[in-house]
Amino acid sequence: MGDYQQFVTDVTTRLSRMAKGELYVAGDSLDRDSLWLTFLESFPAGTNPRFRERSEYDCSTCRGFIKNFGNVVEIHDGQVRTVWSGVSAADPVFSVVAGALDAFVGTLPLSGVFRSTEAQYGAKTTRTLRDGQVEVWHHLHGQVAERHRTEDVGAARGTFDATVQVFQRGLTELTRQALDTVVDLIDDNALYRGEEHGRAVAEFRSLQNGWTQAADARAFVFANAMNPAARFRNTVIGTLVQDLSAGVDLEQAVRSFEAKVAPQNYQRPTALITPAMVKAAMKTIDELGLEESLQRRFARLSDVSVTNVLWVDNDTQSRMKDGIEGLLMQAATTRSSGARLRDAKPEEVPVLTFMKDILPGAASIDLWVANSHEPHFVSLTTGRHPDAPRLFTWDNDFAWSYNGNLTDSIKEKVKRAGGNVTGKLRVSLSWFNHDDLDLHVYEPDGTHIWYQEKRNKLDVDMNASGPYSREPVENVTWTGKVPDGEYRIAVNQFNKRESARAGFVIETESNGKIEHYSYERAVSQKETVEVGRMTVAGEVITDFRPGKDMQAGSAGKDLWGITTEQFVPVSTLMYSPNYFDDSEVGNRHYFFMLKGCVNDQPTRGIYNEFLRRDLQPHRKVFEVLGDRTKCEPSDDQLSGLGFSSTVRSSVVAKVTMSGGRRRLISIQF
Incomplete structure (x- = not known):
C-alpha cells in the first residue's frame, strides 16, 4: 500500500x-x-x-x-x-x-x-x-x-503576464549591437545624462546574455521577470535601443531620445560615433586594404596627367606629370586685330562653346575673381600613396574640396533640401552648425515672410527640430510677380545650440546673377542681425546695402593668397576628377587653377558623397575620418575656382589668343 x-x-x-x-x-x-x-x-x-x-x-x-x-x-x-x-x-x-x-x-x-x-x-x-x-x-x-x-489574483497575474511580454520582446528585438552602441555613447559622455541610464543598460545586457545561454529560455524569462530591468524596453533609454535596433539612423535616434529627456537648448558635447562603429569600419578598411588610401594631401601639378588637363599655361607645361611631350594643344592661327581690351560688356559664351571654340587657341587666361566667388574657391586633393586602392566611385585617387570644406554651393544645398532655385528672385541663408537660424524678409509693402508666415515663398526651414544638419539652409523664392521697391532682410537666432562654426552667409540671385554677403560673428540667443536692404526694379536686384558687420562683395579682400575683385592668371583648366580619363560619374565641375592661389587651411580629402558603394555603410565613421585627417597646407598645391555644370553661374575671363587678340568673355555655367 x-x-x-x-x-x-x-x-x-x-x-x-x-x-x-x-x-x-x-x-x-x-x-x-x-x-x-x-x-x-x-x-x-x-x-x-x-x-x-x-x-x-x-x-x-x-x-x-x-x-x-x-x-x-x-x-x-x-x-x-x-x-x-x-x-x-x-x-x-x-x-x-x-x-x-x-x-x-x-x-x-x-x-x-x-x-x-x-x-x-x-x-x-x-x-x-x-x-x-x-x-x-x-x-x-x-x-x-x-x-x-x-x-485581486487577476490583476496580479495580468501585471506579471504583461511584464513577461515586455521582457520577452526586449530580449528578442533589442540587438546586442544597439545595446553596445548606447553603452559606448554613455561611456563617451555623448548622451544627455547618460550616466543615469548606464546601470539599466548594463543590467539588461547582462540579462540578455544569460537568456541566450539559458538551457530553458522560457524559464529564464519567468525567473527574471520581477527584475526591474525586465521592463527595460519600455523605458526612455530602452526606446533609444529600440530605434537603433530597428535601423533608425544614430543621429536621428539620439535626437529623438534627447527630445524626451533633454532641455531645449541642450548641446551634445561629442560627435555620435562609437568604438563599435569604428571597429566595424576599420574591419572593412583592413579587408579592402584601404588604410594607406586614407592618407590624403593637396594635389600638385606634377600629380596630374596632361591627358586630364583641358588647357595649360605655357609657363606651366614643363611641370606637368607627363611633360611637354605628352601634351597635345591645338595651335590657333587667329590673326591679331591690334585692338586693346576696353572696358566693354563681356561676350556671354556658354562653357561648352568656350571649351570647344575658344580654349584651344588661348595663349593665356585671366579670371576676374569677385568676392561673390568665395564659395567657388576649390582645392584638388589626392592620396599620399599613389598605388593604394581607390576610395571613391571613380577610378582615380583625386578629389576636391570647395571653400569652407563644402563640395557644392549654397544654391546646390538649397536644391538638395528641396528648395526652389528657379524663381525670378531668390534669397537664401546658409550656416554651418546645429543652431536654428531663421530668415526674415520684409517686402516693400511690409509683408513679413518668415517661418510662421511662409507666404508660399519660404520653402526650406532647417534645424527647427531634429534631425539636425551641419549644412542647413533656409530659402525664400519668388516665382510669380516680384514687387518693385525696397526689401529688408534679417536673420534671427531662434535657438543657439553651438558655438562652433558660427556666422552665416546670405546668397541672393536675380537675372542669373548671384551675390554673397557674410556675417562672421556668432549670433547670440534671440539676437536679430540686420542683413541689409535690397532694391528691386523690374524683378531684378539693382542695389544692395549691407547692414552693420555684413561683408559685401564690393571691396577686394585677401583669399587663399590672392586679392579678389581683380584679374588673376590661370595656370591650368581641367574637369573635376570624376571626369578624368573619360569617366562620367556624377556632376561635372570645371576647375580654373590660379597662379599663386594657396589654400592656407587644412582641407578635407574625404567626403561621404564621393565614397564607393561598399564603404557607404560606414558613412558616420568616414565623416569623422574626413574631418580628422585633413590635408595640411602646401605651397605647391592646385587651387583656384570651380564651377558645377548643374549650378547656374558665371565668371569673366580675359583671354589672350595665340595670335595676340584679346577677348573679354563671360563664361556661362
Whole structure:
C-alpha cells in the first residue's frame, strides 16, 4: 500500500521550501483536471484502493490540493522543478505516484505566476464517526505563503503576464549591437545624462546574455521577470535601443531620445560615433586594404596627367606629370586685330562653346575673381600613396574640396533640401552648425515672410527640430510677380545650440546673377542681425546695402593668397576628377587653377558623397575620418575656382589668343 502519511509529509515539506521563493503555474485549468486523474491512475497495479468505499486520498480535500497546488512549480538554477520532485523517493508506491505527477507537470508550459486569495488548500486531517467510532483521515494540504496571497489574483497575474511580454520582446528585438552602441555613447559622455541610464543598460545586457545561454529560455524569462530591468524596453533609454535596433539612423535616434529627456537648448558635447562603429569600419578598411588610401594631401601639378588637363599655361607645361611631350594643344592661327581690351560688356559664351571654340587657341587666361566667388574657391586633393586602392566611385585617387570644406554651393544645398532655385528672385541663408537660424524678409509693402508666415515663398526651414544638419539652409523664392521697391532682410537666432562654426552667409540671385554677403560673428540667443536692404526694379536686384558687420562683395579682400575683385592668371583648366580619363560619374565641375592661389587651411580629402558603394555603410565613421585627417597646407598645391555644370553661374575671363587678340568673355555655367 505504501506510506501515505509519509507521502503527505514529504509533499508538505517540499511545498514549504518552495514557498520561500517565487512560485509559478504550469498549464491551464483543463490540465489541472488531467493532473487529478493522473494522480488517481498512477498507482502501481494492485496497490490502488481507490474503488474501496472510502480511501484517504480519493476525496474532495486531496482533490482541492492537487488542483490548486499540484501544478505549482519553482525555477531553480534555470530549471523548472515541480512540487512532486523527489517526493517519497524510498517508497515503492508513492515514489511512482510522485514520479508520474512530476513527469506530467513537467510537460506543461509555464503559464503565469502563482497567486491566490486562499490561505491554504487541503486539510491535514478530517474526522468521521463510523459505527460509533471516530475515524481520522489524512490528506494532502499546504499553506499559501503571505507573499503569494492577494485580493485581486487577476490583476496580479495580468501585471506579471504583461511584464513577461515586455521582457520577452526586449530580449528578442533589442540587438546586442544597439545595446553596445548606447553603452559606448554613455561611456563617451555623448548622451544627455547618460550616466543615469548606464546601470539599466548594463543590467539588461547582462540579462540578455544569460537568456541566450539559458538551457530553458522560457524559464529564464519567468525567473527574471520581477527584475526591474525586465521592463527595460519600455523605458526612455530602452526606446533609444529600440530605434537603433530597428535601423533608425544614430543621429536621428539620439535626437529623438534627447527630445524626451533633454532641455531645449541642450548641446551634445561629442560627435555620435562609437568604438563599435569604428571597429566595424576599420574591419572593412583592413579587408579592402584601404588604410594607406586614407592618407590624403593637396594635389600638385606634377600629380596630374596632361591627358586630364583641358588647357595649360605655357609657363606651366614643363611641370606637368607627363611633360611637354605628352601634351597635345591645338595651335590657333587667329590673326591679331591690334585692338586693346576696353572696358566693354563681356561676350556671354556658354562653357561648352568656350571649351570647344575658344580654349584651344588661348595663349593665356585671366579670371576676374569677385568676392561673390568665395564659395567657388576649390582645392584638388589626392592620396599620399599613389598605388593604394581607390576610395571613391571613380577610378582615380583625386578629389576636391570647395571653400569652407563644402563640395557644392549654397544654391546646390538649397536644391538638395528641396528648395526652389528657379524663381525670378531668390534669397537664401546658409550656416554651418546645429543652431536654428531663421530668415526674415520684409517686402516693400511690409509683408513679413518668415517661418510662421511662409507666404508660399519660404520653402526650406532647417534645424527647427531634429534631425539636425551641419549644412542647413533656409530659402525664400519668388516665382510669380516680384514687387518693385525696397526689401529688408534679417536673420534671427531662434535657438543657439553651438558655438562652433558660427556666422552665416546670405546668397541672393536675380537675372542669373548671384551675390554673397557674410556675417562672421556668432549670433547670440534671440539676437536679430540686420542683413541689409535690397532694391528691386523690374524683378531684378539693382542695389544692395549691407547692414552693420555684413561683408559685401564690393571691396577686394585677401583669399587663399590672392586679392579678389581683380584679374588673376590661370595656370591650368581641367574637369573635376570624376571626369578624368573619360569617366562620367556624377556632376561635372570645371576647375580654373590660379597662379599663386594657396589654400592656407587644412582641407578635407574625404567626403561621404564621393565614397564607393561598399564603404557607404560606414558613412558616420568616414565623416569623422574626413574631418580628422585633413590635408595640411602646401605651397605647391592646385587651387583656384570651380564651377558645377548643374549650378547656374558665371565668371569673366580675359583671354589672350595665340595670335595676340584679346577677348573679354563671360563664361556661362
